[in-house]
Amino acid sequence: MFEFTMVIKKQIRSLMCRGRKKKIASLVIILIFLINAMFYVSLELYNTIKNRNKDPWYKSLRYEKDYVDKMGMRVIVGHYVGGNSGGNLSQEMINTNHYAPIDGAGEGGRPVQLLQREIISARDLYSLHSYNIVVSDRISINRSLPDMRSESCRRVEYDLENLPTASVIIVFHNEAWSTLMRTVMSVLLRSPTVLLKEIILVDDASDRKYLGKELEDAIENLNNVKILRSHNRTGLVGARLMGARIAVGDVLLFLDAHCEVTQGWIEPLLERAGSDDVFICPHIDLLSDDTLAYTKSIDAHWGAFSWRLHFRWLMPSNEVMINKSKNPSKPYPTPAMAGGLFAVRKSLFWRLGGYDEGMVIWGAENLELSWRAWQCGARVEITPCSRVGHIFRRHSPYKYPGGVAKVLNSNLARAASVWMDEWADFFFKFNPSVAAIRDSQSVGDRIEIRKNLHCKNFKWYLENVWPQHFFPTDERWFGRIRNDKGGCIGVTAGTPGLGGPASSISCGSDLDLDRLLVYTVEGKVMADEGLCLEQGNGRAVWKTCTENIKQIWQQKGPRLKTLDGLCLTLVNGDSEDGIGDPLTAKRCLNDNRQIWHFERVPWR
Ligand SMILES: *[C@@H]1O[C@H](CO)[C@@H](O)[C@H](O)[C@H]1NC(C)=O
Ligand SMILES: *[C@@H]1O[C@H](CO)[C@@H](O)[C@H](O)[C@H]1NC(C)=O
Ligand SMILES: *[C@@H]1O[C@H](CO)[C@@H](O)[C@H](O)[C@H]1NC(C)=O
Ligand SMILES: *[C@@H]1O[C@H](CO)[C@@H](O)[C@H](O)[C@H]1NC(C)=O
Numbered sequence: 001m002f003e004f005t006m007v008i009k010k011q012i013r014s015l016m017c018r019g020r021k022k023k024i025a026s027l028v029i030i031l032i033f034l035i036n037a038m039f040y041v042s043l044e045l046y047n048t049i050k051n052r053n054k055d056p057w058y059k060s061l062r063y064e065k066d067y068v069d070k071m072g073m074r075v076i077v078g079h080y081v082g083g084n085s086g087g088n089l090s091q092e093m094i095n096t097n098h099y100a101p102i103d104g105a106g107e108g109g110r111p112v113q114l115l116q117r118e119i120i121s122a123r124d125l126y127s128l129h130s131y132n133i134v135v136s137d138r139i140s141i142n143r144s145l146p147d148m149r150s151e152s153c154r155r156v157e158y159d160l161e162n163l164p165t166a167s168v169i170i171v172f173h174n175e176a177w178s179t180l181m182r183t184v185m186s187v188l189l190r191s192p193t194v195l196l197k198e199i200i201l202v203d204d205a206s207d208r209k210y211l212g213k214e215l216e217d218a219i220e221n222l223n224n225v226k227i228l229r230s231h232n233r234t235g236l237v238g239a240r241l242m243g244a245r246i247a248v249g250d251v252l253l254f255l256d257a258h259c260e261v262t263q264g265w266i267e268p269l270l271e272r273a274g275s276d277d278v279f280i281c282p283h284i285d286l287l288s289d290d291t292l293a294y295t296k297s298i299d300a301h302w303g304a305f306s307w308r309l310h311f312r313w314l315m316p317s318n319e320v321m322i323n324k325s326k327n328p329s330k331p332y333p334t335p336a337m338a339g340g341l342f343a344v345r346k347s348l349f350w351r352l353g354g355y356d357e358g359m360v361i362w363g364a365e366n367l368e369l370s371w372r373a374w375q376c377g378a379r380v381e382i383t384p385c386s387r388v389g390h391i392f393r394r395h396s397p398y399k400y401p402g403g404v405a406k407v408l409n410s411n412l413a414r415a416a417s418v419w420m421d422e423w424a425d426f427f428f429k430f431n432p433s434v435a436a437i438r439d440s441q442s443v444g445d446r447i448e449i450r451k452n453l454h455c456k457n458f459k460w461y462l463e464n465v466w467p468q469h470f471f472p473t474d475e476r477w478f479g480r481i482r483n484d485k486g487g488c489i490g491v492t493a494g495t496p497g498l499g500g501p502a503s504s505i506s507c508g509s510d511l512d513l514d515r516l517l518v519y520t521v522e523g524k525v526m527a528d529e530g531l532c533l534e535q536g537n538g539r540a541v542w543k544t545c546t547e548n549i550k551q552i553w554q555q556k557g558p559r560l561k562t563l564d565g566l567c568l569t570l571v572n573g574d575s576e577d578g579i580g581d582p583l584t585a586k587r588c589l590n591d592n593r594q595i596w597h598f599e600r601v602p603w604r
Helices: 002-054 091-095 116-129 133-138 151-155 177-190 213-220 235-246 266-273 318-326 346-351 365-375 404-419 422-430 444-452 458-465
Strands: 166-172 196-204 225-230 251-255 259-261 278-287 302-305 311-314 342-345 379-391 477-483 488-490 499-501 503-505 517-519 525-527 531-535 540-544 554-556 559-561 567-570 583-586 596-600
Touching: 116 133, 133 177, 166 177, 166 235, 166 266, 177 196, 177 213, 177 259, 196 235, 213 225, 225 235, 235 251, 235 346, 251 266, 251 346, 259 278, 266 278, 266 342, 266 379, 278 365, 302 365, 302 379, 342 346, 365 379, 365 404, 365 444, 365 458, 404 422, 404 444, 422 458, 531 583, 540 583
Parallel strands: 166 196, 166 251, 196 225, 278 379, 488 503
Antiparallel strands: 251 342, 259 379, 278 342, 302 311, 477 488, 477 517, 477 596, 499 540, 517 525, 525 531, 531 540, 554 559, 559 567, 567 583
């Protein structure tokens, strides 16, 4: 019996020993597996982070925050004038041309990197133009750029003899010499001579010495480059009109003074502009304000504007995207143009009333022109085959006489009161500082133009040119949606780029545009900047408005229901008053966190 138990014990012990070995073995296997898994996970994580960084084009830019506005894309600002006072810089520094090209610098559109000590002086000089002038001065004005066109664009053949000719008009005010000359040279180097009638430089009262005789000497030897000078500061509109009045080409082709055109840029513009019913814009790529590297911008974008009439790049409508994929080299419509770069047949430009000469300095003239074009029987389009690099600046470097707000506001007031009808009332109602100067604008002659051309109204424009717009209409509900517990549906201040998680916000007053919403007939909850409330994975989010059915919230009594029957719920958070708590869609319950009060606010 004893022996027997001993044997069993031994056997058990050896079994246990064997078990231990096995355990160790399996532990080792598990450990190896875990280590592998960790490797894999971290590799994945690394890749995700890398890809995420690589994904949208603007992520690769150094000053990401400044390039990305609320909609995730950069707005063009200050697209006309260079030069501020220069702060503490010496007159000698400000007035001298420091162009000194270094062999190979920036060739092929590559970035130019400075040494640490050079960066310091470049930073001091940055304020002069709001781009890196030290870098610009090192890059040859004749630098090469890659052919940026897509395959399908390269295949398009043009009958040069039968294209209309162009007058390229470049307006500048205290621009840097190297940047301006690089713009001119890129046009000369990359435009067939039969198409380029002339380049007209219009100097809007620059006071930099190097833009005087030195510039004249530089262009003297170039074919067909002229210079006009305005001795009084007239602004973008006045200066462009000066150029347009003397232009002899069939097509007016306006460019900013800090661009570089690429291979094949002019043919698609001229071909389309020849049809006499269209304002045609190139596809605008990015020249870094820091390194002057040439970067492609995203393929599909079009121009529009926010409730406050700030120009925005947005995703084109589905229909346009489908057309684009079928026909990638074809021009496509855009509700608005950025304004800096476009071509138009001269006859059409004048027939539609040129520019509004009452607009001072810069701003809103692009929206005015876009609305006028569409409403008065023409179109605004972008051709993906013409690619032009443009320095996008983080802030406007120049002084607005009378202050930015006053200049911009008076231009906006003019554009809105002539073209926007009921939506002008909407704009003025929520922008009292603009409304205050509305009456001091005399726009009689512009209204006369609208009448004489039998232009369509703004309602037609919104419904036909930009049906995806996020403005209120008579059919759309407008106001605040307040939770029974407190707090309103709204976009949290500082929500990044293309949207973010949705929380309740404080409700604000009837004039708080940032806290008001459009609720559409089909059930979309829209905020300014084209953001729609969408049920995400777990949490509701603000996302660019799309056809996604997760953006539909049907009003059922006091509840807002998703198409699969869940109720919009203010999640029980940390707050006392319901403000800042997350929003999500949950099973419908008898819960006042699912009760929403619609408080209508008249939109005009
Ligand atoms: C100009 O120089 C003064 C004195 O050296 C300094 O106080 C001021 O901050 C400088 N201004 C700028 C814009 O650099
Ligand atoms: C740029 O090209 C023009 C015309 O080909 C030439 O006359 C000029 O010398 C070149 N300038 C530089 C700095 O390379
Ligand atoms: C230009 O400005 C001066 C003074 O600043 C003024 O006397 C003159 O009338 C202006 N000329 C034009 C054409 O506006
Ligand atoms: C898309 O293409 C079709 C067919 O060419 C055209 O009729 C339609 O107007 C296009 N849509 C837009 C928005 O350009």
